[in-house]
Amino acid sequence: MQYTILPNTNLKISRICLGSMTWGQQNTEAEGHAQLDMALDKGVNFIDTAEMYSVPGNPKTQGSTESIIGSWFAKKGVRNKMVLASKITGPNRFFEHIRKDLSFSKEALDDALHKSLKRLQTDYLDLYQLHWPERGVNIFGSRDYIHNDAWEDTIAATLEHLNLYVKQGKIRYMGLSNETPWGAMRYMEEARKGAPKMVSIQNAYNLLNRRDEIGLSEVILREDLGYLPYSPLAFGMLTGKYLNGATPRHARVTLFPNYSRYHGDGSFEATRKYQEIAQQHDLSLTQMSLAFIRQQPFVTSTIVGATTVEQLQENIGSISVNLSEEIITAINTVHATIPNPAP
Ligand code: NAP
Numbered sequence: 001m002q003y004t005i006l007p008n009t010n011l012k013i014s015r016i017c018l019g020s021m022t023w024g025q026q027n028t029e030a031e032g033h034a035q036l037d038m039a040l041d042k043g044v045n046f047i048d049t050a051e052m053y054s055v056p057g058n059p060k061t062q063g064s065t066e067s068i069i070g071s072w073f074a075k076k077g078v079r080n081k082m083v084l085a086s087k088i089t090g091p092n093r094f095f096e097h098i099r100k101d102l103s104f105s106k107e108a109l110d111d112a113l114h115k116s117l118k119r120l121q122t123d124y125l126d127l128y129q130l131h132w133p134e135r136g137v138n139i140f141g142s143r144d145y146i147h148n149d150a151w152e153d154t155i156a157a158t159l160e161h162l163n164l165y166v167k168q169g170k171i172r173y174m175g176l177s178n179e180t181p182w183g184a185m186r187y188m189e190e191a192r193k194g195a196p197k198m199v200s201i202q203n204a205y206n207l208l209n210r211r212d213e214i215g216l217s218e219v220i221l222r223e224d225l226g227y228l229p230y231s232p233l234a235f236g237m238l239t240g241k242y243l244n245g246a247t248p249r250h251a252r253v254t255l256f257p258n259y260s261r262y263h264g265d266g267s268f269e270a271t272r273k274y275q276e277i278a279q280q281h282d283l284s285l286t287q288m289s290l291a292f293i294r295q296q297p298f299v300t301s302t303i304v305g306a307t308t309v310e311q312l313q314e315n316i317g318s319i320s321v322n323l324s325e326e327i328i329t330a331i332n333t334v335h336a337t338i339p340n341p342a343p
Contacts, residue, residue: 001043002319004300006226008199009173011083011126015294016316017046017228019305024054024064026255026307032068033075038309040078042316048202048228048303050087050131051116052095056256059097063119070121084120085127085202085228087177088112091134103134104158113165128162128171129202132178139178139204141261143343155186159195166196175200175226181215188223200226202303206234207274207289208267208342210335217298226300229293233305233315234262234342238289240275243268250307266341273334281327290318292331 002015018039023032036047053065066086073079088109089095091102101108117123135151138144165171176184179201191197201220205212206229220227233239235252242263247254253263271285278285293302306312323331 001316003043003045006083006127006173006199006300007224008197009226011173013046013083013301014044015301016044016319017048017085017301017303018044018312019230019303020047020049020065020069021053021055022252022305022307023068024061025056025058026054026250026252029068029071031307032065033072034309035306035312036069036072037076038312039316040076040081042313044316045081046083046085046301048085048230049120050089050129051112052087052089052098052131056259057095057097062098063115066116066119070119074121079122083126084122085129085175086116086120086125087129087131088116090130090132092132104130104154104161106161109158109161109165113170117170124169125171127173127175127200128165129175129177129200130158130179133176133180133183134158135183137178137180137183138343141343153186156190156195159187159190159198163196173199175202175228177202177230179203179216181219184216184219184223184225188219198225200228200300202228202230204231205229205293205299206232207238207292207331207335208234208262208270209340211340211343212298213296217296220298227298228301228303229299230303231262231305232290232293232302233286234267234271234289235259237262237267237271237342238274239284239286240271243272243275252307262342264341266338270334270338270341273338274331277327277330277334280330281324283321283327284314286314287318287321288323288327288331290315291321291323292328294318295323295328 187198278288304315
């Protein structure tokens with residue numbers, strides 16, 4: 001495993017982070033624990049979860065992923081070996097079963113954080129992230145930005161609330177997710193005025209969605225932020241498993257067809273081309289896709305997801321794959337002709 005320091009923290013994290021959002025629906029507790037065991041064994045010390053998991057969001061299974069991680073900590077006694085990240089849910093009418101108030105008010109943060117800590121059977125989180133901004137932004141597949149004049153800027157107040165938990169020892173650091181360059185810089189502005197600094201941004205980033213290279217990568221490097229890419233395999237598309245009209249059994253998009261973000265024509269076309277490159281160089285498309293992300297200078301640790309230990313083994317194994325200039329040039333040539341088919 002390779003390790004790095006999450007910028008502006010004293011957290012030493014593996015460059016592969018274990019995502020968890022399938023545990024509690026697609027995966028049982030035993031399967032989640034088996035993935036955690038394997039990850040720990042292979043040197044992965046960084047876990048990402050959220051109060052809204054497992055996915056798809058559902059009142060019956062909400063919180064199940066954190067509970068599965070909590071029962072693993074209780075069983076194994078390894079909380080202090082792991083760097084644990086979770087998230088508070090942002091505004092979205094589909095998640096009102098979690099809380100009526102899905103803002104980042106003091107009341108909402110109190111409710112979210114304390115319930116997460118209880119389910120996770122721990123008294124602190126290493127990283128607490130805002131799952132998506134309070135204001136409307138173009139995320140989760142939307143290309144266009146629709147401006148909402150009515151949003152009231154609560155960023156300074158949110159930082160103040162979060163800082164109380166830092167002082168109480170309940171969270172060590174705070175981070176962002178699904179954030180834009182404007183949002184990131186707005187938080188940095190508060191940090192320059194003396195507020196605590198958001199240390200990381202967790203966004204979708206993969207070969208079918210390289211949008212963050214355009215604006216956010218510079219913000220990440222110049223502001224010394226951690227970047228934690230999620231969905232690095234585009235929901236499994238970048239394993240090649242959906243090519244040639246395949247509908248693999250038990251696979252995410254077969255089970256949940258409305259998860260179609262990475263299933264547009266452009267994504268299939270680009271994936272076929274990326275697969276050709278991988279085959280020409282005797283690589284698995286999966287490992288080539290993960291290595292490409294890890295090799296970007298603005299990427300801190302890639303959040304991988306898996307539904308079997310075999311998948312997880314392949315994904316963690318990508319840590320020792322290094323793409324040559326020739327392969328990167330070939331990838332960039334495809335990207336130039338089919339840029340960001342799945343934003
Ligand atoms: P992903 O890499 O795009 O997709 C992972 C899925 O692809 C697996 O669940 C599995 O699904 C399939 N897969 C993975 N490895 C494979 C392999 N080697 N061979 C064949 N199939 C493979 O990642 P993701 O699950 O979307 O996201 C990873 C993590 O990021 C999540 O667990 C979560 O912690 C985080 N995340 C955060 C946000 C956010 O808004 N902040 C959003 C999404 C995810 P099947 O077996 O079902 O095909």
